Amino acid sequence: MIRNLQDTVMLNNGVKIPGFGLGVYKVEDGSVTVESVKAALNNGYRSIDTASFYDNERGVGQGIKESGIPREEIFVTSKVWNDEQGYENTLQAFEDSLEKLGTDYLDLYLIHWPVKGKYKDTWKAMEKLYEEGKVRAIGVSNFHIHHLKDLMADSSVKPVIDQVEYHPHLTQEELRAFCEQENIQLEAWSPLKKGRLMDEPVIAELSEKYGKTSAQVILRWDVQNDVITIPKTTHEHRIKENADIFDFELTKDEMKQISNLNQDDRTGKNPDSFDEP
Numbered sequence: 534m535i536r537n538l539q540d541t542v543m544l545n546n547g548v549k550i551p552g553f554g555l556g557v558y559k560v561e562d563g564s565v566t567v568e569s570v571k572a573a574l575n576n577g578y579r580s581i582d583t584a585s586f587y588d589n590e591r592g593v594g595q596g597i598k599e600s601g602i603p604r605e606e607i608f609v610t611s612k613v614w615n616d617e618q619g620y621e622n623t624l625q626a627f628e629d630s631l632e633k634l635g636t637d638y639l640d641l642y643l644i645h646w647p648v649k650g651k652y653k654d655t656w657k658a659m660e661k662l663y664e665e666g667k668v669r670a671i672g673v674s675n676f677h678i679h680h681l682k683d684l685m686a687d688s689s690v691k692p693v694i695d696q697v698e699y700h701p702h703l704t705q706e707e708l709r710a711f712c713e714q715e716n717i718q719l720e721a722w723s724p725l726k727k728g729r730l731m732d733e734p735v736i737a738e739l740s741e742k743y744g745k746t747s748a749q750v751i752l753r754w755d756v757q758n759d760v761i762t763i764p765k766t767t768h769e770h771r772i773k774e775n776a777d778i779f780d781f782e783l784t785k786d787e788m789k790q791i792s793n794l795n796q797d798d799r800t801g802k803n804p805d806s807f808d809e810p
Contacts, residue, residue, distance in 0.1 A: 538577045538776050542761060544693040548670045549558055550641065551608055553776060554757065556722060556763035562589035565767055570596025571771040574607065577776065582696075582763045583634075584612035584645055585626060590633035592767040598635060610641040612672035618644070618651040618793025627667070627737055639668045643696060646807055647680040653687055660690045661781070672696070673743065674722075675804040680709045691761075696720040698801050699760060700750060700791050701730055701794040709760070713776075720761040725751055727800055745779045746774060753778045754791045 535542065537549055542552045551602045553715040566589040570581055570791070574597070585592045590611060591620030611634065617626035627642065642662065644655050652673075659671040672694030683689060695712055699705055712719045730736060731747040740747045741758035748764070752775060755762040763774045783791070802808065 535756055535779075536570075537779050539579060539807055541582040541775070542718060542759075543780050544670055545691060546670055548640070548693070549629055550670075550718070550761065551578070551580035551762050553752075554578060554582055554608070554610075554761070554763045555772065556582045557589055557593060558584075558587055558722070558765050559777040560587070560589055560592075560765065560767055562592045566592025567596040567599065567721065569767045569772070570770050571600050574600040574602050575772050578772070579606060580608040580610070580763070582610040584614065584643075585617060585630055586612070586614040590630055591635075593660075594633060594635035604636060608640045609636065611639055611645065612643040612645040614645050615648050615657060618655040618748045620654040620658045623655045624662070624693070627662055631667075631707075638666070639669045641672060641694065643672050643674045645677075646675045647677075647804055653684065656684055656688055656690075657757050660688065663690055665762060670694070671786055672717075675801075675807070680804065681711070681715070681717070691715070692717055694718045694720050694761075696722055696798055698764055699755070700724050701733070701754065701791050702727040702734070702796045703714070704792050706792075706795075709758070718761060719759075720763065722763065723800055724755055724762045724764055729800070730794075733794055734801040735794060739787060739791075745778070745781060748775060749778050750783070751762055751791070753781065753783055754788060757783055757788055759800045 541549035606712050611630045613626045624714045663671045669695045672692040674696040736747045739750045
């Protein structure tokens with residue numbers, strides 16, 4: 534379990550990733566993205582998660598550059614989108630992302646969704662990029678257990694991460710157990726369920742007990758479950774607030790109470806039925 538904002542998690546290939554970061558899904562490219570990234574980095578964050586689909590990689594790259602923090606101190610993640618998948622397309626998509634980000638390597642590159650008939654060829658391209666040292670680690674996003682098994686049965690490099698929707702209404706216990714068994718790190722997107730968890734009585738009570746916001750209680754639950762989390766916000770006070778979760782600890786019983794809120798309820802698509810290009 535990470536103990537502070539700079540603390541890292543060791544991935545299965547030996548690369549270390551910060552256990553907490555900033556996500557920039559649907560953050561408008563340009564000054565909004567630039568200022569959000571700079572605010573996060575200036576407040577101690579060292580992990581930024583973007584994707585070609587977010588259409589803000591240029592802003593992320595500019596924010597990193599303007600922060601003045603050396604590139605090697607920042608962990609940058611991007612993802613290959615559905616209509617970019619396939620072997621040659623993925624190699625080109627990767628180069629496009631590098632150009633937009635203004636960097637010559639990525640720390641982590643993910644398959645955004647498991648596009649049928651394509652994700653294995655996509656993975657082969659990612660293995661090539663990894664072997665050539667253009668990316669320090671490769672992984673997946675929105676993969677169920679059966680997708681992971683199918684991919685690993687025909688690959689030479691194991692994914693380091695599966696980034697999935699994860700919050701108290703979608704605890705994904707089977708997937709979490711499988712990933713733990715396979716030494717694949719789970720990472721949470723939409724950890725706050727777009728603000729729809731704030732009125733849960735259990736979370737409200739814990740918020741009052743610890744003098745923390747409901748969001749901080751939920752993010753603390755992530756951390757204590759050893760799940761990397763990347764909450765999105767464009768407001769500096771929230772960027773600071775989200776990371777202010779290392780001065781309290783939930784009890785085992787409180788952790789269980791939060792986990793018991795599970796409803797298998799998604800805000801996003803089910804990876805078995807998402808709209809493919």
